[in-house]
Amino acid sequence: MSDPVLLDITDDGIARIRLNRPEAANGLDATLLRALNDAVLSCHGDPRTRVVVLSGEGPNFCAGGDVKTFASKGEGLPDYLREATAWLQIATASLLRLKAPVVTGVHGFAAGGGGLGLVCASDLVVAARSARIFSGAARVGMAPDGGTSVTLTQIVGARKAMELLLLNPTLTADEALAIGLVNEVVDDDQLDKRLLALAGELAAMAPLALAATKRLVWAGLGATIEERLGEEARVVSELSGTADAREGLAAVIERRAPAFEGR
Template identity: 70%
Template sequence: MSDTGGRDDVLLDIAGGIARIRLNRPAASNAVDAALLRRLHEVALACHADPSVRVVVLSGEGRNFCAGGDVKTFLSKGEGLPDYLREATAWLQLATAALIQLKAPVIAQVHGFAAGGAGFGLVCAADLVVAGEGARFFSGAVRVGMAPDAGTTVTLSRIVGLRRALDILLTNPTLSAQEALGLGIVSRVVPDDELAASVDALAADLAAQPPLGLAATKRLVWDGLGSTVAARLPEEARVVSELSGTADSLEALAAVIERRPGVYEGR
């Protein structure tokens, strides 16, 4: 299935249980404006509504994943910029939350630059991040007199720790893919010419796994960000018990015992 919603700044294709969301402003390095962010939210909601979606891949067309906010558009707003940014950041917040709250795991496929709230921030909000070896990561908000958004002030500190997060957000280094891997911002680094194939293989592997188990694991981890281990133990026990009564769980156990691939229906 392909859905443009009448616009082509964010593309959505769904096939074989994999939803592919592609930022599509290559001439602007996929820099975002309010209209694109509103569309990204619509696309994320479409993934929520489609029960066939088991994995989401987020990528960018052209030379870069996403250059962040469209600073030329921002500058053109003049005195109206605060109102415009309230609208744009509201849509970014909604889109980010929708991706985090998806049952399906979200893979960020990163090449070129991932910068600003809509680039670096969306990377930090993904469940898995696969980067080409030439990818670069950059926060950049304070350099244009602004502050991080897309939840980065929470997600980045959870990923790399308080001191490193403050260093990255305040001094704005450009991180290589290997540096981002060392900090835990990136899950895997692969040769640039193998990026698409590597993400396709990972997405296919996840799409073949029991979807209820994936969804429950994702939810437990994200919901536990501000929790203690002791506080999470009862919820983990509840979810494990609940999953054990599903058809997928019984099929997974049988598949392991019989040494065969499982066939999962999400029930």
């Protein structure tokens, strides 16, 4: 089996982290999330790292949690999600604490607390025109995680965050740009080129100044985010034991509309 996360660090200071489960739309399971955190820690510990570029292999950036893995756990899902969400918390916090700026490239779907959460935990985001971004948690009887109950609100404002989290609209790249969720939109065939150009520009700048700037910006909400990460994990684990959550997962796999019963 190939590694679920790939990491390359070049001598010019650019670290590339790539989610590598393309056959599952880079869906997040506990193994990938643990590997993602390991990759971020490797970047933190490597003195060459001046900027981190985060992207996904295959047609999608990240389709959120791996619903097939979740559904396979049956009644053991709450315990499994406690582990998975713990690693998601750790990986999200690691990205936020990382001294180097994180530039994320989004193509295809960025969904759920995983996909959207990684977008919101990044410092700069470039979207390909193919990008489609949505929360999706409420669609399957779950609650937002990955820090999005805080970070999304800070990025787009409370009213828009409520709309995105409650109604779960699927945003195009241009719609995401219009509300400030991403920094810019490029043609799909230009995404990698633009990511590397932006990374090169950042890598040439003063790393201590960039680290201080990043820390100052996130400090306004960092403590609150980390407090909320634990609460998000508790709520997600609790909801995963409900019939509505099982119905939501089954509906996604069977490609049908869910029938929620409030239990």
